[in-house]
Amino acid sequence: MCVAYILADMIFTTVDFALFFLVVFGLCWSLRSEVTLWKWVMLGASWFFYGYWDWRFVGLLLGSSVVNHLAALGFVRIQRSAWRRTVLVAAVVFNLGSIAFFKYAGFLFEQVFAVRMWFGDPNYEFWMPGFDFVSQIVLPVGISFFTFQALSYVVDVYRGRMKPADSLLDFALYLAFFPQLVAGPIVRAVDLVGQLAKPGKPETLDVGRATFLILGGLFKKVVVANFLAENIVDPVFARPDLYGAWDTLFAVYGYAIQIYCDFSAYSDMAIGFCLLMGFHIPLNFDAPYLAGSIQKFWRRWHISLSSFLRDYLYIPLGGSKGLGEWGVCRNLMITFLLGGLWHGAGWTFIAWGALHGLYLSVERVGGRILSARGIGWRGPVAAVSRRVAVWHLVCLSWLFFRCQDFDQALAMFRSLGEWGGSVERLTGGVLLVIGVGYLTQLLDGERCEKAWDVFGRRHPVTQGALAALAFVIILGLGPTGVAPFIYFQF
Amino acid sequence: MSSRTQLDIGERRAARHAGRSRASVFLAVGIFYLAAALLNGRHLHEDALKREYGPVRDIWVAATRPLHALSTALGLDRVRGAAETLRKE
Numbered sequence: 001m002c003v004a005y006i007l008a009d010m011i012f013t014t015v016d017f018a019l020f021f022l023v024v025f026g027l028c029w030s031l032r033s034e035v036t037l038w039k040w041v042m043l044g045a046s047w048f049f050y051g052y053w054d055w056r057f058v059g060l061l062l063g064s065s066v067v068n069h070l071a072a073l074g075f076v077r078i079q080r081s082a083w084r085r086t087v088l089v090a091a092v093v094f095n096l097g098s099i100a101f102f103k104y105a106g107f108l109f110e111q112v113f114a115v116r117m118w119f120g121d122p123n124y125e126f127w128m129p130g131f132d133f134v135s136q137i138v139l140p141v142g143i144s145f146f147t148f149q150a151l152s153y154v155v156d157v158y159r160g161r162m163k164p165a166d167s168l169l170d171f172a173l174y175l176a177f178f179p180q181l182v183a184g185p186i187v188r189a190v191d192l193v194g195q196l197a198k199p200g201k202p203e204t205l206d207v208g209r210a211t212f213l214i215l216g217g218l219f220k221k222v223v224v225a226n227f228l229a230e231n232i233v234d235p236v237f238a239r240p241d242l243y244g245a246w247d248t249l250f251a252v253y254g255y256a257i258q259i260y261c262d263f264s265a266y267s268d269m270a271i272g273f274c275l276l277m278g279f280h281i282p283l284n285f286d287a288p289y290l291a292g293s294i295q296k297f298w299r300r301w302h303i304s305l306s307s308f309l310r311d312y313l314y315i316p317l318g319g320s321k322g323l324g325e326w327g328v329c330r331n332l333m334i335t336f337l338l339g340g341l342w343h344g345a346g347w348t349f350i351a352w353g354a355l356h357g358l359y360l361s362v363e364r365v366g367g368r369i370l371s372a373r374g375i376g377w378r379g380p381v382a383a384v385s386r387r388v389a390v391w392h393l394v395c396l397s398w399l400f401f402r403c404q405d406f407d408q409a410l411a412m413f414r415s416l417g418e419w420g421g422s423v424e425r426l427t428g429g430v431l432l433v434i435g436v437g438y439l440t441q442l443l444d445g446e447r448c449e450k451a452w453d454v455f456g457r458r459h460p461v462t463q464g465a466l467a468a469l470a471f472v473i474i475l476g477l478g479p480t481g482v483a484p485f486i487y488f489q490f
Numbered sequence: 491m492s493s494r495t496q497l498d499i500g501e502r503r504a505a506r507h508a509g510r511s512r513a514s515v516f517l518a519v520g521i522f523y524l525a526a527a528l529l530n531g532r533h534l535h536e537d538a539l540k541r542e543y544g545p546v547r548d549i550w551v552a553a554t555r556p557l558h559a560l561s562t563a564l565g566l567d568r569v570r571g572a573a574e575t576l577r578k579e
Contacts, residue, residue: 015537025519029516201512202504202512203507203512204508204510204512205509205515206500207509207510207518208508208509209500209508209509276519280501283499446499452508456508460514460517460518460521461521463521464517464518464521464522464524465522467518468521468529469569472569472573473570473573474573475530476569476571476573477573477577479577
């Protein structure tokens with residue numbers, strides 16, 4: 001069984017990280033003219049950041065950097081296409097093999113054992129060493145993210161979309177760069193390697209946008225996500241048999257808001273910290289629960305992952321070009337089943353992915369049939385109804401995502417049928433926070449650009465003081481203690 | 491939306507020099523840290539006292555003690571206190 005090993009001390013919402021960032025921010029700008037020294041210091045800081053979780057896995061980052069960069073250099077130097085393909089396959093096997101070992105070894109072993117159990121009582125003495133071994137495997141934080149980033153590098157170099165990094169130092173810095181290392185966004189090599197290789201000295205920094213992203217993210221995580229987890233989501237999901245339909249329904253709604261706020265908070269803060277250091281990384285969320293279709297939802301939710309799966313899995317499988325509807329649906333199902341598996345080693349994650357694959361397939365086929373018959377539904381009522389429908393379909397999938405196993409999911413569905421019971425967890429505060437959390441989507445994208453600019457024009461002393469005041473108020477409104485971000489376990 | 495399009499929001503704003511000069515931003519960040527430390531003085535000290543015994547704890551406690559004293563003397567810890575009272579209600 002894989003165990004996520006998380007030390008909370010260096011996550012974005014802690015004093016330790018605040019001190020770390022102050023030091024790195026100072027070094028980042030004071031050493032900018034000495035580019036090579038700057039790169040080594042940033043790499044050292046990123047390794048320190050990662051090693052704060054568990055120093056043993058800095059070796060994994062280093063090893064991944066060496067193997068993937070050597071593969072990229074190989075594509076340039078090797079002319080024979082068969083050999084280039086062999087190097088690509090080897091690099092992909094290395095990357096996916098790393099994830100498979102650390103993340104899925106325990107799950108796969110349990111499934112093999114379960115199949116063996118069908119054939120009668122096994123020899124437990126034979127199987128116990130295996131269980132002992134897999135139970136000791138520690139899941140390195142962020143492995144799913146930085147491994148996908150490494151894959152984007154080798155595949156893009158192979159395809160000729162980019163040249164290899166100028167040096168192993170450049171690639172290692174891209175892979176380990178701390179703001180997006182442990183929970184994304186999954187930044188493609190083509191988007192960040194060049195920025196880090198030639199850091200430059202921009203004349204202006206987008207302090208308005210950075211402040212909104214960091215403080216907005218902090219609010220989403222500390223005030224909304226942590227509150228919902230503590231007050232309704234965790235209690236109801238832990239013991240659904242103790243709660244009735246209203247509590248259970250709003251626990252599912254609450255989880256949808258919690259996971260959005262939790263995950264988008266990390267992405268937003270990562271983007272904000274990068275902005276303060278003079279770098280740009282892509283948006284990862286764009287008001288996903290305002291989407292009017294599942295397809296649009298996936299263009300707004302975890303954009304870096306969905307675009308990665310589209311470009312490196314769905315399109316190589318054939319995508320939707322030149323295939324019949326069954327072919328496209330097959331590709332959608334494969335992509336989303338693997339997308340579900342990426343999130344975690346469990347059947348409920350696979351069920352979550354399967355649901356989204358099914359939703360997209362039905363939406364595609366159904367949409368074409370209706371369109372061919374000239375059937376459409378337009379107007380404001382239709383727009384709202386579509387959004388309500390998408391919200392509920394997504395919430396249904398989150399129910400599986402949150403549950404540990406199908407027994408728990410079944411218990412949740414049973415509770416959803418208990419409409420006569422008392423309401424215990426659904427309070428005015430919970431409703432308010434769910435509503436506020438839903439509205440925080442308005443912080444996504446460019447919706448607050450005017451506010452960024454208004455804040456950005458204030459005197460720096462005013463900016464610093466206002467930001468500190470907001471910071472302290474946010475901390476005061478949140479529950480005590482440090483809760484890790486949900487996506488650290490992926 | 492592709493990752494390039496998402497990246498363009500930052501690059502577009504950088505191209506029109508949205509934001510402030512680096513010196514201004516350094517000053518803002520410095521003021522932020524100073525103000526946040528003073529507003530949070532009591533909690534920083536309480537968190538330091540909860541750390542595991544050892545030299546790291548001793549350093550944190552020594553560093554946060556004057557912050558706590560100054561924050562309390564100036565009444566700056568009341569801001570967070572008020573927010574916490576609001577949360578409990």
